[in-house]
Amino acid sequence: MTVLVVAGTGTGVGKTACTAAYAATAAAAGERVAALKPAQTGVRPGEPGDADEVARLVPEATVRELARYPEPLAPATAARRSCLPPVTARQAAGAAADLAAEHDLVLVEGAGGLLVRLNDRGETIADVAAELSAQVLLVVRPGLGTLNETALTAEALVARGLACAGLVIGRWPAFPGLAERCNLDDLPAEGRAPLLGALPEGITSLPPEAFATAAVEALGIPEHR
Secondary structure, eight states, rough: EEEEEEEEESSSHHHHHHHHHHHHHHHHHTEEEEEEEEEEESSSTOOOOHHHHHHHHHHTSSEEEEEESSSOOHHHHHHHHHHHOOOHHHHHHHHHHHHTTTTTTEEEEEEEEHHHSTTTTTHHHHHHHHHHTEEEEEEEETTHHHHHHHHHHHHOOOOOOOOOEEEEEEOOEEEEEHHHHHHHHHHHHHTTTTTEEEEEEGGGSSOOHHHHHHHHHHHHSOOOO
Protein backbone atom coordinates (compact mmCIF):
# COMPACT_ATOMS: atom_id res chain seq x y z
CA MET A 1 0.00 0.00 0.00
CA THR A 2 1.35 3.42 -1.02
CA VAL A 3 -0.02 6.90 -0.40
CA LEU A 4 1.29 9.76 -2.52
CA VAL A 5 0.32 13.39 -2.01
CA VAL A 6 0.12 15.26 -5.31
CA ALA A 7 1.08 18.88 -4.71
CA GLY A 8 1.93 21.69 -7.07
CA THR A 9 4.20 24.70 -7.23
CA GLY A 10 1.08 26.76 -7.96
CA THR A 11 -2.39 26.79 -9.47
CA GLY A 12 -3.01 25.35 -12.90
CA VAL A 13 0.20 23.33 -13.11
CA GLY A 14 -1.55 20.07 -14.00
CA LYS A 15 -2.12 18.30 -10.67
CA THR A 16 -5.32 16.61 -11.82
CA ALA A 17 -3.66 15.38 -15.01
CA CYS A 18 -0.79 14.02 -12.92
CA THR A 19 -3.15 12.35 -10.45
CA ALA A 20 -5.07 10.72 -13.28
CA ALA A 21 -1.87 9.69 -15.07
CA TYR A 22 -0.48 7.93 -12.02
CA ALA A 23 -3.87 6.33 -11.38
CA ALA A 24 -4.02 5.09 -14.99
CA THR A 25 -0.47 3.75 -14.82
CA ALA A 26 -1.22 1.86 -11.60
CA ALA A 27 -4.49 0.50 -12.98
CA ALA A 28 -2.72 -0.68 -16.13
CA ALA A 29 -0.35 -2.63 -13.88
CA GLY A 30 -3.30 -4.33 -12.21
CA GLU A 31 -3.18 -2.30 -8.99
CA ARG A 32 -6.22 -1.13 -7.05
CA VAL A 33 -6.02 2.65 -7.12
CA ALA A 34 -7.93 5.47 -5.43
CA ALA A 35 -7.81 9.25 -5.75
CA LEU A 36 -8.84 11.66 -3.00
CA LYS A 37 -9.57 15.36 -3.41
CA PRO A 38 -9.84 16.83 0.11
CA ALA A 39 -11.01 20.29 -0.97
CA GLN A 40 -12.49 21.26 -4.34
CA THR A 41 -13.01 24.95 -5.03
CA GLY A 42 -14.60 26.83 -7.91
CA VAL A 43 -17.17 24.10 -8.59
CA ARG A 44 -20.85 24.19 -7.68
CA PRO A 45 -22.94 21.20 -6.56
CA GLY A 46 -23.69 18.92 -9.49
CA GLU A 47 -20.81 20.23 -11.60
CA PRO A 48 -17.85 17.92 -12.35
CA GLY A 49 -14.76 18.57 -10.25
CA ASP A 50 -11.22 17.24 -10.28
CA ALA A 51 -12.21 13.90 -8.74
CA ASP A 52 -14.83 13.48 -11.45
CA GLU A 53 -12.19 14.15 -14.09
CA VAL A 54 -9.99 11.40 -12.64
CA ALA A 55 -12.99 9.05 -12.61
CA ARG A 56 -13.73 9.87 -16.26
CA LEU A 57 -10.15 9.26 -17.37
CA VAL A 58 -9.55 6.21 -15.18
CA PRO A 59 -12.84 4.29 -14.82
CA GLU A 60 -11.09 1.63 -12.70
CA ALA A 61 -10.18 4.15 -10.00
CA THR A 62 -12.10 4.79 -6.79
CA VAL A 63 -12.52 8.53 -6.31
CA ARG A 64 -13.61 10.56 -3.32
CA GLU A 65 -14.12 14.26 -2.68
CA LEU A 66 -14.43 15.51 0.91
CA ALA A 67 -15.69 19.07 0.43
CA ARG A 68 -16.40 21.56 -2.31
CA TYR A 69 -16.84 25.30 -2.31
CA PRO A 70 -18.36 27.27 -5.20
CA GLU A 71 -15.93 30.18 -5.38
CA PRO A 72 -12.53 29.74 -7.12
CA LEU A 73 -10.47 30.71 -4.09
CA ALA A 74 -8.07 29.09 -1.66
CA PRO A 75 -9.96 26.42 0.34
CA ALA A 76 -9.76 28.32 3.64
CA THR A 77 -11.13 31.51 2.07
CA ALA A 78 -13.74 29.68 0.01
CA ALA A 79 -14.97 27.77 3.07
CA ARG A 80 -15.17 30.92 5.17
CA ARG A 81 -17.09 32.87 2.52
CA SER A 82 -19.54 30.03 1.86
CA CYS A 83 -20.13 29.41 5.59
CA LEU A 84 -19.28 25.76 5.04
CA PRO A 85 -16.96 23.75 7.31
CA PRO A 86 -13.35 23.64 6.18
CA VAL A 87 -11.37 20.45 5.76
CA THR A 88 -8.74 19.62 8.38
CA ALA A 89 -5.48 17.80 7.78
CA ARG A 90 -6.61 15.04 10.13
CA GLN A 91 -9.87 14.54 8.21
CA ALA A 92 -8.05 14.34 4.90
CA ALA A 93 -5.43 11.97 6.29
CA GLY A 94 -8.13 9.79 7.82
CA ALA A 95 -9.99 9.54 4.52
CA ALA A 96 -6.76 8.63 2.74
CA ALA A 97 -5.96 5.98 5.34
CA ASP A 98 -9.43 4.47 4.93
CA LEU A 99 -8.89 4.22 1.17
CA ALA A 100 -5.40 2.79 1.67
CA ALA A 101 -6.86 -0.12 3.61
CA GLU A 102 -8.51 -1.37 0.42
CA HIS A 103 -6.24 -0.07 -2.37
CA ASP A 104 -2.64 -0.53 -3.48
CA LEU A 105 -2.14 3.15 -4.33
CA VAL A 106 -3.90 6.23 -2.97
CA LEU A 107 -3.28 9.64 -4.57
CA VAL A 108 -4.24 12.71 -2.52
CA GLU A 109 -4.56 15.79 -4.73
CA GLY A 110 -4.04 19.20 -3.20
CA ALA A 111 -5.60 22.52 -4.21
CA GLY A 112 -3.35 25.22 -5.61
CA GLY A 113 0.24 25.23 -4.39
CA LEU A 114 1.80 23.27 -1.55
CA LEU A 115 1.17 25.89 1.14
CA VAL A 116 -2.31 27.07 0.17
CA ARG A 117 -4.40 26.99 3.34
CA LEU A 118 -7.09 24.39 3.83
CA ASN A 119 -8.53 26.16 6.86
CA ASP A 120 -8.04 29.15 9.13
CA ARG A 121 -5.80 27.11 11.42
CA GLY A 122 -3.23 27.40 8.64
CA GLU A 123 -3.16 23.72 7.72
CA THR A 124 -2.09 22.85 4.18
CA ILE A 125 -1.70 19.79 1.98
CA ALA A 126 1.82 19.59 3.42
CA ASP A 127 0.24 18.91 6.82
CA VAL A 128 -1.83 16.14 5.26
CA ALA A 129 1.38 14.56 3.95
CA ALA A 130 2.92 14.87 7.41
CA GLU A 131 -0.11 13.22 9.05
CA LEU A 132 0.20 10.33 6.61
CA SER A 133 4.01 10.16 6.60
CA ALA A 134 3.55 10.19 2.83
CA GLN A 135 5.92 11.28 0.11
CA VAL A 136 4.99 14.25 -2.05
CA LEU A 137 4.79 14.09 -5.83
CA LEU A 138 5.51 17.65 -6.97
CA VAL A 139 3.89 18.91 -10.17
CA VAL A 140 5.80 21.76 -11.81
CA ARG A 141 5.53 24.12 -14.76
CA PRO A 142 7.80 23.66 -17.79
CA GLY A 143 8.75 27.25 -18.71
CA LEU A 144 10.26 30.45 -17.40
CA GLY A 145 9.78 30.95 -13.65
CA THR A 146 9.50 27.28 -12.82
CA LEU A 147 13.00 26.97 -11.39
CA ASN A 148 12.33 29.57 -8.70
CA GLU A 149 8.88 28.15 -7.87
CA THR A 150 10.29 24.65 -7.71
CA ALA A 151 13.25 25.64 -5.53
CA LEU A 152 10.99 27.49 -3.07
CA THR A 153 8.59 24.55 -2.84
CA ALA A 154 11.46 22.11 -2.37
CA GLU A 155 12.79 24.25 0.50
CA ALA A 156 9.35 24.20 2.11
CA LEU A 157 9.24 20.41 1.88
CA VAL A 158 12.69 20.05 3.42
CA ALA A 159 11.82 22.51 6.21
CA ARG A 160 8.82 20.33 7.10
CA GLY A 161 10.77 17.08 6.95
CA LEU A 162 8.77 15.83 3.98
CA ALA A 163 10.24 13.63 1.27
CA CYS A 164 9.68 14.40 -2.40
CA ALA A 165 9.05 11.30 -4.51
CA GLY A 166 9.92 13.23 -7.65
CA LEU A 167 8.91 15.98 -10.04
CA VAL A 168 6.41 15.78 -12.89
CA ILE A 169 5.93 18.47 -15.53
CA GLY A 170 2.18 18.80 -15.73
CA ARG A 171 1.74 20.60 -19.07
CA TRP A 172 4.55 19.93 -21.52
CA PRO A 173 4.04 22.00 -24.72
CA ALA A 174 3.93 20.44 -28.15
CA PHE A 175 6.67 22.83 -29.28
CA PRO A 176 9.00 23.48 -26.32
CA GLY A 177 11.26 26.48 -26.45
CA LEU A 178 14.79 26.94 -25.20
CA ALA A 179 13.70 27.57 -21.59
CA GLU A 180 11.60 24.41 -21.46
CA ARG A 181 14.36 22.27 -22.95
CA CYS A 182 16.96 23.65 -20.54
CA ASN A 183 14.61 23.20 -17.59
CA LEU A 184 14.57 19.45 -18.15
CA ASP A 185 18.19 19.44 -16.99
CA ASP A 186 17.86 22.11 -14.28
CA LEU A 187 14.64 21.09 -12.53
CA PRO A 188 16.05 18.08 -10.62
CA ALA A 189 18.71 20.24 -8.97
CA GLU A 190 16.23 22.97 -8.00
CA GLY A 191 13.62 20.47 -6.82
CA ARG A 192 16.12 18.21 -5.06
CA ALA A 193 14.37 15.22 -6.62
CA PRO A 194 14.38 13.30 -9.90
CA LEU A 195 12.28 14.36 -12.86
CA LEU A 196 9.88 11.46 -13.35
CA GLY A 197 8.15 12.56 -16.53
CA ALA A 198 6.41 15.23 -18.55
CA LEU A 199 2.71 15.03 -19.38
CA PRO A 200 1.79 16.42 -22.81
CA GLU A 201 -0.39 19.50 -22.74
CA GLY A 202 -3.96 18.48 -23.54
CA ILE A 203 -3.51 14.87 -22.42
CA THR A 204 -6.77 15.00 -20.44
CA SER A 205 -8.74 15.55 -23.66
CA LEU A 206 -8.00 11.95 -24.67
CA PRO A 207 -10.49 9.12 -24.12
CA PRO A 208 -9.61 6.75 -21.25
CA GLU A 209 -7.77 4.06 -23.23
CA ALA A 210 -5.66 6.55 -25.16
CA PHE A 211 -5.07 8.55 -21.98
CA ALA A 212 -3.72 5.45 -20.20
CA THR A 213 -1.33 4.73 -23.08
CA ALA A 214 -0.11 8.33 -23.16
CA ALA A 215 0.30 8.41 -19.38
CA VAL A 216 2.44 5.29 -19.31
CA GLU A 217 4.63 6.72 -22.08
CA ALA A 218 4.96 10.13 -20.42
CA LEU A 219 5.85 8.96 -16.93
CA GLY A 220 9.42 8.06 -17.71
CA ILE A 221 12.59 10.05 -18.19
CA PRO A 222 11.37 12.60 -20.74
CA GLU A 223 13.00 12.65 -24.14
CA HIS A 224 11.58 15.97 -25.27
CA ARG A 225 14.76 17.82 -26.02
